[in-house]
Amino acid sequence: MTAKVAKKRIFLSSPHMSDAGYEQQFVQEAFDTNWIAPLGENVNQFEIELAAKVGSENAAALSSGTAAIHLALKAAGVGEGDIVFCPSLTFSATANPIIYQNATPVFIDSDYKTWNMSPEALERALEKYPEVKAVIVVHLYGLSADMDRIMEVCKKHNVVVIEDAAESLGTYYKGKHTGTIGDYGIFSFNGNKIITTSGGGMLVSDNEDAIKKTRFWATQSRDPARHYQHSELGYNYRMSNIVAGIGRGQLKVLDERVKKKRYIYEFYKKELGKLEGVSFMPANEWDEPNYWLSSITLNGKIRPNEIIERLEAENIESRPVWKPMHLQPYFEKYDYVGGQVSENLFENGICLPSDTKMTDDDLIRVTEVIKQCFI
Template identity: 60%
Template sequence: MSAKIWLSSPHMGGEEFNFVKEAFDTNWIAPLGPNVNGFEADLQAFTGSTHAAALSSGTAALHLALIMLGVGPGDEVICQSFTFSATANPIVYQGATPVFIDSEAETWNMCPIQLEKAIKERIANGKKPKAIIPVHLYGMPAQIERIMALANQYEIPVIEDAAEALGSSVNGKAAGTFGVMGVLSFNGNKIITTSGGGALISDNDELISQSRFLATQARDNAPHYQHSQIGYNYRMSNVCAGIGRGQMQVLNDRVNQRRKNYDTYVKELSSLPGVSFLPEPAGYKSNRWLSTILVDPNASNGVTREDIRLALEKENIECRPLWKPMHLQPVFEKYPSYVNNVSEELFNNGLCIPSGSNLSEGDLQKVISHIKALFN
């Protein structure tokens, strides 16, 4: 069998080892240290956010954001349905109710029309939502300016899930910096990685300071171990942050390469019957974390997304369907949802194809040729 072609694998730049070696040489192995501070500063400089907290995961960042907004049992939080479950799980951690919002077709993210409908109905029912969580899916920014306008109108704070969107922007403003807080992820398959990790970014110093306090077990300022609040073990280690510092040095290159992969797919596959891509709206920049295609079986001579997935799997090429919407997941089916069937159709017809910045030109062409072969 030929060598595996991965969907999105880690891509080291070379400098990561030097930062990690420095952590070992100076014995800074704890979840604090110069690399943590440096990585936070790098994130602030790149995103334009004035404060950042490096954490153990994007999920941890989202959980802390909800805690700091006072989300608790009985509350409702509006959440994009078309996403990975980690967006919704922390809502349930807090004993709150997720209210799922379907997507619009222009960015595949939270639909502002369904969002306003949900806000009005929840308020009319005596349950004003405590927060709104839109997602910038696959690196494509949501219609965040419209979402923020609604959030401001109804005075509901926004937590942006930008876990997949580091390097994406709308009119030059970085994804994750529109709301009161933004969440980033550095999992192994993301645009850059710290092996595992995440961050919370904000222009609110108090929120980020509080997130660091809670993330280090909420230890009070005392000579002994004293705790007045429930804390969490959510801080990033100095070793992992060293990997992140090295990765930040090549982030722009990683974004450019993934965008180049996407452009190649568009050039080579757009002419196939029933195959389409998601273009960037005016003023939008997507990091193209994952390249995705839609296959309309009514226009593709019967070829389906699943036909492509299975054919690539047979050739040891990793790919996967688009996210299954949260309102269709068994674990979340009991929660309220506002749907227009856009995300369900995307799930049924969409496919993520190999997108890594370390994808060789030969492997890229191999993926393209196997897809084309199905249409011949």
């Protein structure tokens, strides 16, 4: 009896090293110079190169995007009892650092135009909580938020803006990189992001003093003394020289990855756009997304779980849209300002496989499985 051959796994978004081996070259350099850890030239150059790529004055390479949000909040002066606004439709890593600082999150609804923080809901929240200390804006799935309106409202109230651009490296808002419009921007290099260092993040800002301070905090707040002296609470948040070497190599292929993500999105739109009840994530004239994850919503009799399960049966990975924070067991005790948009996107949304290693045959395989659900 012949054993059944398993179908090739198609991933949602997996690491994709460069064909030219840029990553190995920088990592080998770290080995050759014996700068394995803690810091080194790769870390220094990755900060410089990433900052130059996105158009920011300064950058600090950290152990994760979560660490970057945490230190951005600390740099913004957020402390115990302070209120921080956060979109509800996001991953928990956006909200968790608010709790690390013993602050209080208030969750804000999205709008259908951007899938990101609603400027109208933000204004209502500011009327309710004029004492808010900071606003975290997320650029979900590589779609930029309506930053002009958000920045206008926040500047009027003198509120610090932190951009969670973990999913949007390579996305432009009106010709400017997301993550460089607010006071602080954060990027993630987790394994599923558009470029990866296996793990890691970056905090960027035009505020040089703030970035210097975050590097200090991230290195256990060690004072410049001959002995080990600590006058402030510190964290072990710095990126390693090996990880930074991978990041330097990945940064060289960012534009290629964005191009492939856009190709995947256009392929899906052409093949699935006419199916009954299928809508794609929004496009705006001021937005040049990186299309990190191609996502759709379903507004007919076919439900998301049906498609997700059919895809999984064919060894194809997909997932629901983020479950809003105000519906999460841990965060449901905190206030929420808005309506039903984030809940509706969660209930009706699917993130389709968007792996940059996918071939046309892989894309055809995915779309054929989805089309079968509508027959």
